[in-house]
Amino acid sequence: MQDVHTIGKYADFAVGDIRTFAEACGVTLSVTLLSLLIGTVIGIIFGLIRCSKNKLIRFLPLIIMEPLRNSPLVVQLFLVYYGLPVMAGILLKDYTAAIITLSLNTAAFFGVLVHNSILAIPVSQWEAGYALGHGKFSTFINVIARQALRLLIPQAITLYIGQLQCSSIVSLISLRDITRVGQLLSVRTMRPFAVWGIVFGLYYLVSFPLARLADYLAKRIDYTY
Amino acid sequence: MAMIEVKNVTKQFGDLTVLDNFSVDFDHSGVTVLIGPSGTGKSTLLRCINGLEKIDEGDILVDGLSVNNKKNLKQIRKTCGMVFQQTVIFPHMNVLDNLTMSPIKLLRMSKAEAEDKARYYLDKVGLASKEKSRHNELSGGEQQRIAIARALMMSPEALLLDEITSALDPEMTREVLNILVNLAKEGVCMLCVTHEMSFAKEVASRILFMEGGKLVCDVSKDDFFGSVREENERINKFLSFIGE
Numbered sequence: 001m002q003d004v005h006t007i008g009k010y011a012d013f014a015v016g017d018i019r020t021f022a023e024a025c026g027v028t029l030s031v032t033l034l035s036l037l038i039g040t041v042i043g044i045i046f047g048l049i050r051c052s053k054n055k056l057i058r059f060l061p062l063i064i065m066e067p068l069r070n071s072p073l074v075v076q077l078f079l080v081y082y083g084l085p086v087m088a089g090i091l092l093k094d095y096t097a098a099i100i101t102l103s104l105n106t107a108a109f110f111g112v113l114v115h116n117s118i119l120a121i122p123v124s125q126w127e128a129g130y131a132l133g134h135g136k137f138s139t140f141i142n143v144i145a146r147q148a149l150r151l152l153i154p155q156a157i158t159l160y161i162g163q164l165q166c167s168s169i170v171s172l173i174s175l176r177d178i179t180r181v182g183q184l185l186s187v188r189t190m191r192p193f194a195v196w197g198i199v200f201g202l203y204y205l206v207s208f209p210l211a212r213l214a215d216y217l218a219k220r221i222d223y224t225y
Numbered sequence: 226m227a228m229i230e231v232k233n234v235t236k237q238f239g240d241l242t243v244l245d246n247f248s249v250d251f252d253h254s255g256v257t258v259l260i261g262p263s264g265t266g267k268s269t270l271l272r273c274i275n276g277l278e279k280i281d282e283g284d285i286l287v288d289g290l291s292v293n294n295k296k297n298l299k300q301i302r303k304t305c306g307m308v309f310q311q312t313v314i315f316p317h318m319n320v321l322d323n324l325t326m327s328p329i330k331l332l333r334m335s336k337a338e339a340e341d342k343a344r345y346y347l348d349k350v351g352l353a354s355k356e357k358s359r360h361n362e363l364s365g366g367e368q369q370r371i372a373i374a375r376a377l378m379m380s381p382e383a384l385l386l387d388e389i390t391s392a393l394d395p396e397m398t399r400e401v402l403n404i405l406v407n408l409a410k411e412g413v414c415m416l417c418v419t420h421e422m423s424f425a426k427e428v429a430s431r432i433l434f435m436e437g438g439k440l441v442c443d444v445s446k447d448d449f450f451g452s453v454r455e456e457n458e459r460i461n462k463f464l465s466f467i468g469e
Contacts, residue, residue: 127277128313128372132327133303133379142326146317 011189024181025202031098031177032167036160038099039106046107047114061111068108074169077101081173098170106163113155117148150221157214161207168203178202226289228253228382228414229274229305234283236269236438243269245438246283253382255430256415258446260422262463266438267418268310271385274416275307288382303331305416306376307385311392312368314360320347321356324375332379339378346374350404366397370404383414390421420467426450434460 046061068076081097084090092100121144129139171180182199186192227250236244243266251257259267272278274285276298287304290297315323324343328334334342347353350370360368369389376384386405390398402424409415409428419425425432425446432449434441442460444453454461 124309124311124313125315128309128315130277130298131275131302131307131309132375133299133331134327135299138330142330143315147315150317 013185013189013191013194017185020181020185021178021198021202024176024178027095027175028164028167028177028179029206031095031102031170031175032164035099035102035167036106036163038103039163040110040156042103042107043110044114046111047118050111050115051118064104065108065111068105069112073101073105073166074172076105077169077173094170094173094175097173098167098175102163102167102170105166106159109159110156113152113159114148117152117155118144120151121147150217154214154218154221157210157217161210161214164207164210165203227251228288229416230286231270231274232284232286234270234273234285235281236266236273236278237281243438244273244280247438247440248283249433249440249443251383251416252414254412254414256409256417256428257431257433258425258429259416259418259433259435260420260425260463261435261441265435267435268387270435271307271387271416271418274301275305275385276301277307299331303379304382305385306379306381306383307387308369308372308376308389310388312360312365312372314363314368314371316360318359319356320352320358320363320371323371324378327375328378342378343374346377347371349377349407350374351400364397365393366400369393369397369401373401373404373408377408377413383416384408386415386417386419388418388420390419422464422467434463 046065049061050058052058077097080101081092081094084092084097125143125147126139129143130136134142167177168179170177171183174180176184178199182195186195189195229251231247231249231251234244234247235242243264245266247266247270259270261267269278273280273292274287276292280292285292287297287301290301290304292298292301314320315326318326321340321343324346325334325336325339328339328342329336344353344356347356350373352367352370352374355363355367355371363371372389373384373386390401393401398421402421405415405417405424406428417424417429429446431443432446433443434449436459442449442453442457449460454464
């Protein structure tokens with residue numbers, strides 16, 4: 001029978017936990033950054049297609065975007081991680097499933113932001129571009145996209161912060177991100193307040209500066225047409 | 226050959242016929258003023274000439290190029306610069322960039338050359354000191370003067386001016402009209418939709434009165450304010466309404 005003091009010593013925080021948390025931060029950041037990158041690229045494509053004048057083409061991205069925007073992220077993750085092997089025989093690693101799920105979810109929301117930012121630019125700006133002799137593409141690149149980008153950036157940062165926090169659900173498929181390590185350490189050390197306090201602090205450290213940046217950029221945009 | 230030939234143009238918005246089998250020609254010189262009650266198709270005519278509105282029937286030729294052919298639109302728009310009723314400065318760039326962007330991108334002008342030309346036109350519209358300003362640092366009148374300078378940067382053969390002073394107070398209106406008077410004296414060809422009769426009296430060489438999508442009269446300025454007004458009760462009534 002083990003000595004109660006030995007258990008206590010084993011269960012307490014150890015120097016190795018710092019390394020565990022550091023590795024977990026790496027997992028959280030790599031999952032988040034990679035999925036944001038992929039999601040942003042797909043989202044831009046979705047958003048641009050949504051601006052098409054052709055009703056059918058405009059509708060196509062909605063087939064993917066609407067289900068993703070109207071279902072819980074955790075359900076989407078389980079569908080990819082547990083559902084795909086059964087339905088399609090595709091066995092995904094936890095990391096891959098997390099990237100796919102978060103990327104598609106980001107793309108769905110980013111597509112809406114891109115679409116709305118472009119629509120927010122008054123028609124008169126398009127016409128002013130055309131009247132100077134620019135074609136549709138040139139007007140879009142030189143006049144519309146640059147204004148839309150400035151409207152998009154603060155909203156995109158807010159979305160990115162949300163997705164960083166949502167990435168914590170990957171802990172549910174046992175990917176050792178910050179939240180998963182928090183769960184394991186909390187159980188081992190029996191010090192939930194300290195462990196979850198650290199987890200809270202780590203997320204906050206990344207999110208807070210981004211939130212301030214979004215506020216700053218939003219205030220700097222002063223378009224009156 | 227006339228620079229702009231409007232041939233039997235019909236334009237409808239839903240059930241409303243805004244231009245009704247409308248025909249008119251415009252030459253390479255002079256100032257033509259289009260007047261008439263609101264909703265008679267004056268602005269629509271300018272927008273159709275510039276290819277911003279698709280025409281339902283008929284054709285418009287600008288230097289022989291049809292607006293019905295999409296491939297001609299870029300060239301047509303370079304030929305006919307347009308300034309709108311609402312001020313349309315690009316808010317993401319300063320005044321100088323507003324003026325130089327299109328010549329650099331479309332006319333392959335060098336940046337230095339474009340900036341020299343921009344400064345020339347900024348001086349012409351009395352805003353030489355505003356080249357670094359942004360749209361929110363400019364009054365409505367100043368923004369319209371910038372829009373005129375920006376249109377002139379493309380060296381158009383004609384300027385289409387669509388009620389460009391209607392959103393301005395009297396002082397700003399006078400600022401803008403003074404610029405147009407100077408341009409007219411320098412021989413810039415203009416097609417103006419306006420209710421500013423003092424401007425029409427000062428610089429117009431030709432006046433078109435439109436109503437119900439049709440051309441009611443197409444006469445010289447002197448005839449319009451003289452014999453036509455006396456003989457045409459409708460025009461006399463319209464001019465009386467707007468305080469002439």
